[in-house]
Amino acid sequence: MQRGGTRISEARSAPEAARSVRPEGTIDAFISDVVAAEIARQMRLSVATSRSPALVAAVQRVMSRHGITDPHRLRDRIAADDALREEVLDEVTVRETHFFRDSKQFELLRHTILPHLCRPRASAPARIWSAGCASGEEPYSLAILCAEDGHSVRISASDISMKALAEAAEAEYGEWSFREMGEYLKRRYFLQRGDRYRLRPDVARSVRFTQVNLGFDRLPAPDRGLAGFDLILCRNVLVYLDAADLMRVAEELFTCLAEGGWLLTAPTDPPLWRYASFQTATTGAGLVYRKPMHVAREAGYEARYSKEARR
Ligand SMILES: C[S@@+](CC[C@H](N)C(=O)[O-])C[C@H]1O[C@@H](n2cnc3c(N)ncnc32)[C@H](O)[C@@H]1O
Incomplete structure (x- = not known):
């Protein structure tokens, strides 16, 4: 049988x-x-x-x-x-990453999100967090972009892996990390030593690294500077989390954003709109999430913004 x-x-x-x-x-x-x-x-x-x-x-x-x-x-x-x-x-863990990973998202950051966050009369530098930064290519790509365009920002970056964070702090990379980054920026921001490339110290210094286990640590954590962000990148990390943790982390990321703040995940990450009160937009670079402004402030902000835009 x-x-x-x-x-x-x-x-x-x-x-x-x-x-x-x-x-x-x-x-x-x-x-x-x-x-x-x-x-x-x-x-x-x-x-x-x-x-x-x-x-x-x-x-x-x-x-x-x-x-x-x-x-x-x-x-x-x-x-x-x-x-x-x-x-x-x-x-x-999977620590795969490279500079300017997903060029469409970096285009969106460069031409829409960063100019919006770093408006000339902004009262303080924009605050950015790369959550799950692996060996640092993601936060350093943001630091390079902001240096290039003259934006004043404060960048935090975190990972669960101490080994990844040690590599990130070293800020030295091989050729493979540059596969989506043009020669111009590479020559301008990196010092070559044999077959390795070291990020210029003035740019490397603009990123602060800290260990965060998204699956365990409770967020926001203002005492650690992990709150009130204008922009969070949490790309290619959520896909590795257990389903219950994913729901909690979505809410925590929402709470870590300042009003009007933006969150980018990777196109292959699970959608988050059902777990927290994000405003979600579908763009050519994938889903983009925002924490809504308070209604009254939104109106005030819009009025001010259009006034500035008219000048
Ligand atoms: C594939 S890399 C993504 C790096 C970068 N964000 C990118 O998109 O290129 C995933 C990173 O998430 C980190 N990671 C995995 N689980 C994590 C957790 N629970 N908390 C924080 N980081 C985590 C891993 O250590 C790894 O460095």
Whole structure:
């Protein structure tokens, strides 16, 4: 008798099947999604269900490197060993990024959003946050754009990974990071040393880095300067979060914006409009979210803005 192409007499449980195909001399333990999820919880790492196989594979690689055969032992060691925690984090997270990633979004930033935020008579520099900045190319792209166009801004950037933040603070990059950035800006803002390029220190200094775990830390955090932003970029990060955390983070990002502030996510990120009271616009660069102005202020602002525009 056959069911789904397998003879019932030959059918085995999933763990049995996994044990039988495991090569000799490697890890004994069978790592289930459940144990891997426990490890992620121990690390306070939010992982989307779709990333479960990647999490299991990452845990497996770290166990193999350290000769750990019981995943529960890895979980317990992570609690007391920050370096091991960072190592697992590094295996699980995707840190792919580059300068001016998604040129359409940078066009929108350059020609619409930044000129609006940095109007000549603005009373203070615009405040920008790159949340999930990886090795720094995203906030530094903003810093370069603002230097180029003479905008006065304060840029914060954060990531869960200390390793990524250390690389970002170094501000030195290889050729691959420049694949979407023109030669003109590269020559103007980077100093070449062999096959590496170091960002000009005056521009690098305009970005402040800090560690934030979006899946765990509570936001806004005014004491850490994480509140009242005019613009937040949170691109290619939300797609990795567990569904419950995604809803909470959407609300927290909304609360971290100043009235009238803007939020950009990546075109491949999940839509956020259903989780917080954003004004959402569909543009050629994907969805753009704004925190509405108070109605009275919106009217006042519009009047002032059109008066300025008429001058
Ligand atoms: C693919 S990179 C995106 C970098 C940049 N935003 C871009 O779009 O090019 C994703 C980054 O999100 C970070 N990340 C993942 N989960 C996070 C979390 N819960 N909190 C903060 N950062 C997280 C990763 O460490 C990684 O550096």
